[in-house]
Amino acid sequence: MASDLGMRRRRALWRSTHRGSKEMDFLLGRFAERALDGMNAAEIAVFERLIETPDPAIESCVLEGYSLGEPDLDELIDRLRRFHGLTLTD
Numbered sequence: 001m002a003s004d005l006g007m008r009r010r011r012a013l014w015r016s017t018h019r020g021s022k023e024m025d026f027l028l029g030r031f032a033e034r035a036l037d038g039m040n041a042a043e044i045a046v047f048e049r050l051i052e053t054p055d056p057a058i059e060s061c062v063l064e065g066y067s068l069g070e071p072d073l074d075e076l077i078d079r080l081r082r083f084h085g086l087t088l089t090d
Contacts (some may be wrong), residue, residue: 008044009036015051024055027062031083046072062086 013036017029028051039047050073060066061077068074
């Protein structure tokens with residue numbers, strides 16, 4: 001179980017840092033480098049779903065505050081935004 005979780009963390013980290021654009025590599029990769037080790041299996045599953053999402057959708061959520069329409073993904077996006085010091089102003 002522990003090695004499976006470790007493999008999932010390593011795979012998620014690699015996929016986060018090899019998105020195809022430097023911006024997404026930075027946004028997702030820096031967060032993954034700091035957060036994945038502290039995530040449990042359920043949290044990693046949500047992160048894995050996030051990294052399956054196309055870059056333009058993630059970028060809209062992170063930079064412009066759009067919702068992916070799923071509470072657990074939106075909560076992770078919020079965590080990602082806070083990590084990078086991005087806050088929405090009303």
